[in-house]
Amino acid sequence: MNRNIITRADAARARSNAFGKNAMPAGDEETALLLGVPALGVAPNAADNVRTDDRPDKWFERIAKYVPAEALTLYFALAGAVGKNPKSHIESLLDLSFIALTCVVFNALFLRYVWRIGRWGQIAVSCLALLGYAFASGGVLVQQLPFYGSTSGTVTLIVMSAFLGFVDPPSSNH
Numbered sequence: 001m002n003r004n005i006i007t008r009a010d011a012a013r014a015r016s017n018a019f020g021k022n023a024m025p026a027g028d029e030e031t032a033l034l035l036g037v038p039a040l041g042v043a044p045n046a047a048d049n050v051r052t053d054d055r056p057d058k059w060f061e062r063i064a065k066y067v068p069a070e071a072l073t074l075y076f077a078l079a080g081a082v083g084k085n086p087k088s089h090i091e092s093l094l095d096l097s098f099i100a101l102t103c104v105v106f107n108a109l110f111l112r113y114v115w116r117i118g119r120w121g122q123i124a125v126s127c128l129a130l131l132g133y134a135f136a137s138g139g140v141l142v143q144q145l146p147f148y149g150s151t152s153g154t155v156t157l158i159v160m161s162a163f164l165g166f167v168d169p170p171s172s173n174h
Contacts, residue, residue, distance in 0.1 A: 003065050003115040005122050007168050008056045059165030066122070066164050068130045071107035075099060075134050083140035096141040103130060121169035132160040 006014075057065065078099045087095070104127045111117040111126060135142055136157035142148055 001064075003111065004117055004119070005062055005065050005169055006055070006057045011056045062165045062167070063161065066126050066129050066167070067133070068107045068111070068126045070110050071103045071130050072133055074106055075103045075130070076137070076139075078102065079134075079137075079139045079141050089144055092141055092144040096144065099141065100131060100134065103134070119169045125164075125167050125169060129160065129164060132156055136160070 079096075082095045082099065083092075107127050107130050108123050111123050117123055117126075135145075135148070136153045138148070138150060138153045142153070
């Protein structure tokens, strides 16, 4: 899966680059499908099954691309290893800070150099999502935060997941 988010502007640019002035205007994808016009670069009747860069991502595709699965795995592994030993409140908060910082840096580097994400805005949103998911997980270290409660973790997860699909990263690629 290509983890770069494809916006309406990206889709229009891809159509314009591929087909010049005859490209379908941005926003007309639904109209074209209703009229039976196949999406560019896709066989008829397969517009929803084949991913091309000539259509913007749907909200659920954006959520999947923003979720930093690799960094979340690192966070859970580190928090699980560090959280096993009983510590003071201050030591737990220092551990949480170090782990969060490590995972945010890892996430940014992983997205940029492994997945080749070109938008720093997408990387920043993904890093914020990482912190939100870590908070919502309610692990031993997160529970040391004075404002954490199971309700606040659940609300954070619900609100973040509900709105993440609507976040459009800036159009600049570098």
